[in-house]
Amino acid sequence: MGINSGDSAFMLISAALVFLMTPALAFFYGGMSARKNVLNTIFTSFIMCGISSVLWIVIGYSLSFGKDIHGIIGGFNYLFFNNVSVDPNVIYASTIPETLFATFQMMFSIVAPALITGALVGRMKFSSLLMFITSWLFLVYYPLTHMVWGDGGLIRALGAVDFAGGNVVHISSGITGLVVCIMIGKRRGHGMVSYKPHNIPFVVLGAGLLWFGWFGFNSGSALGSGTLAITAFLTTNTSAAAGLLSWILIEKIKNGKPTLLGAATGAVVGLVAITPAAGFVPIWASLIIGALVSPICFFFMTTVKKKFGYDDALDAFGCHGIGGIWGGIATGLFANTSINPSLQGNGLFYGDTKLFVAQIISIVITIAITASMSFIIMSIIKLFMDVRVSKFDEANGLDLSEHDESAYPAYIGLD
Numbered sequence: 001m002g003i004n005s006g007d008s009a010f011m012l013i014s015a016a017l018v019f020l021m022t023p024a025l026a027f028f029y030g031g032m033s034a035r036k037n038v039l040n041t042i043f044t045s046f047i048m049c050g051i052s053s054v055l056w057i058v059i060g061y062s063l064s065f066g067k068d069i070h071g072i073i074g075g076f077n078y079l080f081f082n083n084v085s086v087d088p089n090v091i092y093a094s095t096i097p098e099t100l101f102a103t104f105q106m107m108f109s110i111v112a113p114a115l116i117t118g119a120l121v122g123r124m125k126f127s128s129l130l131m132f133i134t135s136w137l138f139l140v141y142y143p144l145t146h147m148v149w150g151d152g153g154l155i156r157a158l159g160a161v162d163f164a165g166g167n168v169v170h171i172s173s174g175i176t177g178l179v180v181c182i183m184i185g186k187r188r189g190h191g192m193v194s195y196k197p198h199n200i201p202f203v204v205l206g207a208g209l210l211w212f213g214w215f216g217f218n219s220g221s222a223l224g225s226g227t228l229a230i231t232a233f234l235t236t237n238t239s240a241a242a243g244l245l246s247w248i249l250i251e252k253i254k255n256g257k258p259t260l261l262g263a264a265t266g267a268v269v270g271l272v273a274i275t276p277a278a279g280f281v282p283i284w285a286s287l288i289i290g291a292l293v294s295p296i297c298f299f300f301m302t303t304v305k306k307k308f309g310y311d312d313a314l315d316a317f318g319c320h321g322i323g324g325i326w327g328g329i330a331t332g333l334f335a336n337t338s339i340n341p342s343l344q345g346n347g348l349f350y351g352d353t354k355l356f357v358a359q360i361i362s363i364v365i366t367i368a369i370t371a372s373m374s375f376i377i378m379s380i381i382k383l384f385m386d387v388r389v390s391k392f393d394e395a396n397g398l399d400l401s402e403h404d405e406s407a408y409p410a411y412i413g414l415d
Contacts, residue, residue, distance in 0.1 A: 003096060015104040016216070018108065020213040023046065030206070031204075036396065073405045078186075089101060104220060107359060111139060115170070123389060135377045135381070164275045183379075200260055211268075235286035236286075239286040240268075244263050250298050325367075
């Protein structure tokens with residue numbers, strides 16, 4: 001097959017939508033942070049548009065989708081985008097230029113590390129964070145991308161599937177956020193003071209733009225504008241809607257009143273959960289996936305987090321790690337070959353076990369690789385540089401201490 005102009009136009013738009021998700025995440029996280037840290041919080045997401053884009057061109061695409069090396073990582077045949085053709089790469093996408101496929105995948109490499117930063121808000125040095133993220137891309141993201149999606153990849157060979165990044169983006173970033181937030185320690189006053197969002201309209205703006213961008217994230221992962229993209233669009237929206245309603249129902253039952261912050265959170269966890277399943281499950285299943293992810297994530301963000309005392313500041317683990325794990329499991333439950341013939345079998349719900357077992361194994365592998373490598377990277381960085389700001393700088397806020405800027409220069413307050 002040659003290049004299809006309709007598919008190419010669709011994929012260009014999808015790539016742009018996925019790019020929008022990183023600035024959207026910046027607002028989502030920024031609104032949940034304190035006034036004194038809002039610029040630092042936004043910057044830690046926005047900087048990924050620079051770091052990840054450059055690294056992807058130089059070496060990231062090659063390590064992710066280059067010639068397979070033992071099922072773990074790609075080779076060096078695409079360094080600096082050399083040999084990335086304007087013709088289709090039939091292994092990955094047969095109707096669009098390989099340059100366009102690589103561009104679409106680049107946008108995933110931008111948003112994935114940005115998700116991690118939500119767990120670390122308010123106490124990590126900007127320079128240390130950049131060092132960690134750069135290392136993480138090389139040692140976690142690129143190998144995982146190859147193992148899950150690359151030709152010859154280890155997880156792909158197991159028969160496990162991940163439509164749009166449950167393992168690659170969400171579980172990896174969530175588990176990393178958990179490991180690193182434990183390693184750098186709790187924020188000043190954790191457990192004694194109440195951390196409240198300083199700008200809920202920012203949070204909802206970010207959530208709305210994330211929802212919008214997610215249509216490119218999931219539908220675009222069909223790599224063409226056919227019926228599979230439509231299914232992915234519908235399952236994406238349905239899961240997000242069910243997650244939103246489920247979350248505010250939980251709040252109404254537990255606290256007596258629903259909140260706008262909860263509605264935004266529920267929509268996002270619904271989007272996270274459907275990501276690995278979007279192009280594999282029927283639309284009715286997306287209702288179940290979205291409805292169940294909210295109580296699961298709510299439990300981890302409240303009960304489990306309080307029980308173990310880790311300071312996942314903006315719940316990167318509770319939202320993306322747990323939501324991604326549930327989404328991967330749900331794919332193994334509800335995936336059906338009638339939706340996507342590329343599947344090697346149906347989900348457990350239909351009586352088959354092979355896909356479900358492969359999904360569980362893929363999740364365990366992803367967690368093991370991500371947790372171990374994140375621990376190693378942070379341990380090495382701590383040997384050579386301070387990863388935390390001083391107590392004085394933390395009290396004053398990272399906007400001033402790390403960037404000498406203030407989002408609200410006329411405001412005088414404690415947060």
